[in-house]
Amino acid sequence: MSHFNPLSLVAALLVSGSLTAAHATPDDLDGRYAVACDSIDISIGLQDFEFTAADGAVHLTTPESHTLSFDGLACAPEDDFGRFGNMLRIGMLCAWQIDNLVGLEDIGPGLCQAVTDAALRAIEHAGDQMSGAFDVTVRPGGFFGVYRMLGALTTVGGEVHEGTWLVTRSGRFATASLDGIALAVPPLCGLTIGVLTQAIDGRIDRDAGYALDARYLADLSLLCDVADEGEAARIGRLGLTVRANVTGARE
Numbered sequence: 498m499s500h501f502n503p504l505s506l507v508a509a510l511l512v513s514g515s516l517t518a519a520h521a522t523p524d525d526l527d528g529r530y531a532v533a534c535d536s537i538d539i540s541i542g543l544q545d546f547e548f549t550a551a552d553g554a555v556h557l558t559t560p561e562s563h564t565l566s567f568d569g570l571a572c573a574p575e576d577d578f579g580r581f582g583n584m585l586r587i588g589m590l591c592a593w594q595i596d597n598l599v600g601l602e603d604i605g606p607g608l609c610q611a612v613t614d615a616a617l618r619a620i621e622h623a624g625d626q627m628s629g630a631f632d633v634t635v636r637p638g639g640f641f642g643v644y645r646m647l648g649a650l651t652t653v654g655g656e657v658h659e660g661t662w663l664v665t666r667s668g669r670f671a672t673a674s675l676d677g678i679a680l681a682v683p684p685l686c687g688l689t690i691g692v693l694t695q696a697i698d699g700r701i702d703r704d705a706g707y708a709l710d711a712r713y714l715a716d717l718s719l720l721c722d723v724a725d726e727g728e729a730a731r732i733g734r735l736g737l738t739v740r741a742n743v744t745g746a747r748e
Contacts (some may be wrong), residue, residue, distance in 0.1 A: 526668060531745050531748055532631045537624075537739060538741075540564055570620060592609055611682050627741055687721075
């Protein structure tokens with residue numbers, strides 16, 4: 498699982514903004530952009546997990562951890578066929594990647610089903626956050642070439658998500674947030690609170706007709722608890738990282 502520092506984006510933008518001698522002011526970036534999520538990569542990390550198999554307790558880490566990777570997935574599929582394609586690809590890749598983990602023969606299908614469910618939820622979240630009509634307004638009064646950019650994304654489903662980005666004169670922009678999220682990933686994790694980091698960085702290219710290119714990163718860390726004979730028993734940590742490529746153009 499990756500570790501992300503939101504302040505690194507701010508530092509990068511300050512350096513970029515202070516060194517850039519752009520030929521236009523940032524407010525020419527204002528307008529509506531049609532954006533879409535092109536593809537998505539997902540990594541799921543299992544650490545300190547303990548499962549009970551036919552031959553007794555099986556420890557999946559301590560001290561080793563295992564990361565399951567799923568690359569080149571369809572982002573925000575528009576129909577059941579696309580969703581089924583993602584589900585099939587994740588399930589097959591999961592089965593192949595855990596095939597060499599000793600002792601998981603009895604719980605392998607359940608493990609992969611849980612991983613697939615978690616990955617599909619992450620894809621839906623990323624697709625919702627990154628596809629639709631993106632309205633941009635750059636605020637006047639920058640600091641060392643860095644300005645505030647107000648954005649409102651209207652999703653395909655009609656929901657509106659508003660946010661604030663930092664943007665330089667050259668059109669580079671970024672934002673980051675740290676949130677708590679309640680999530681259940683049965684049978685791996687009961688309902689538990691995790692820490693979700695989300696970040697977006699990209700660029701609006703004037704020379705390419707105000708084309709927009711961006712990267713979306715979401716990193717979720719969960720402490721997993723399951724009920725054990727009426728009592729909560731912590732069985733491990735789960736990390737889920739989503740990376741999406743986003744493209745768009747000003748309308």
